[in-house]
Amino acid sequence: MRDQEKTIGSFDIGIVGGGMVGAVLALLLEKVLPAFHIAIIDAESLEPKSLAPSLPSFDARSTALSPSSVRVIQQLGLWSQLLDYATPIESIHVSDRGRLGMATFDRDDNSGEPLGFVVENLGFGNVLLEALARAKRVTCFSKSTVESLAFSSRTAQFCLDNARRVDARLAVIADGAHSRLRNQLGISCARHDYQQHAVVANIFSEKAHGGRAYERFTQDGPLALLPLGRNANSHQSTIVWTFPTEQLEQVKLWQEQEFLHKLQQCFGFRLGRFTRVTARHFYPLERIVAREQVRSRMVLMGNAAHFLHPVAGQGFNLALRDALRLVESLREANDAQQDPGLLPVLQRYIDAQLPDQHVTMALSQAFIQFFRRIDRPSVLLRTLGFIGLETNSLAREQFIRQLSGRGQPEARIL
């Protein structure tokens, strides 16, 4: 602890980072552990309506929520507010550019329900921050940077800027993919630079999207196109289009018409002509996986624990399942009158959740590597894979189970 540091609060759980993951975790803890007091600390503003597209989590992107994630948001009582920013995915079309293979999935593959929902991050952020502002046992420390963490046998101490300090029995570090605190604690990561960037933007097309999401694999990287505009009649979609990093400067220079033309070449004319594109945002793509996720009084969450390629739309969905599993372990510990920061409690969490993390990461990785290869055996295998997905009900069921977040037993806490 530094000289003259002023303690401004003691809590059961302190969360660094009020991005999508930290914010949802705080709300889950509030709901499931009624005796707990929770602090959430973010370097940016946590005031509802203060969000701008430049912020790390609640930016101009959209997120595909799996049906199991949607259920969690519903159980938190936030779905009716989120509906204003949500578009159902009625079907998914997966294809290989320039080749025959393709597979389609629709509601029939998911017991008549949508295959997921696309939510706009800015709207999602406002709904979450409004809920945090209403949460009586959550204290938000806005515009406060955690400069370092220190640990004693009983507490984690969060040293904030302006010589203030917050204490908690457990520190959750959810400060993003390039987590400064993870690095300060000497936790190393397995890293893979895909040598790719993603450009994210909203586009408008001649034809309505009909609620269909497209996942198209090309030699340069995958292109995902997700429906927006709240219903199937909308002509607005969001794209996540990946390309080699060496093309970044060139792609940034494309004017609107050139961008639309290149996108059209890559995607084809299933939605007619693309007519407009909004501001484009660029993201470097890496896989970063922490080699340690728990220690006594500390757990890593969200992008700080694992940052995945966005192609399979799994990063937030997996982090939400992690959060549910952590809350389940903390509730069990609380029922047994155990301290939530004890290593065995946190070890129980990670032991239970690692299988889900491993399967999800392996699938995301396989998706990317498999679809990048253009040698004849790989192309043939892919085409056979598509045929299998089109015609084999067991293969379809497994694929949808994993995509919809039902691949592993669910934590039962809500």
Ligand SMILES: Cc1cc2nc3c(=O)[nH]c(=O)nc-3n(C[C@H](O)[C@H](O)[C@H](O)COP(=O)(O)OP(=O)(O)OC[C@H]3O[C@@H](n4cnc5c(N)ncnc54)[C@H](O)[C@@H]3O)c2cc1C
């Ligand atoms: C292009 C793209 C598309 C994606 N699409 C999908 C999708 O469709 N479906 C899906 O499931 N996932 C998707 N993801 C993944 C998803 O966006 C992430 O899982 C999610 O953003 C993780 O958020 P987070 O809260 O862990 O981290 P972040 O969003 O990075 O938030 C970290 C927070 O910590 C704060 N912070 C950082 N350091 C400090 C500090 N020292 N003190 C205080 N505060 C601090 C920051 O201000 C920030 O608010 C996508 C990702 C990308 C890049």
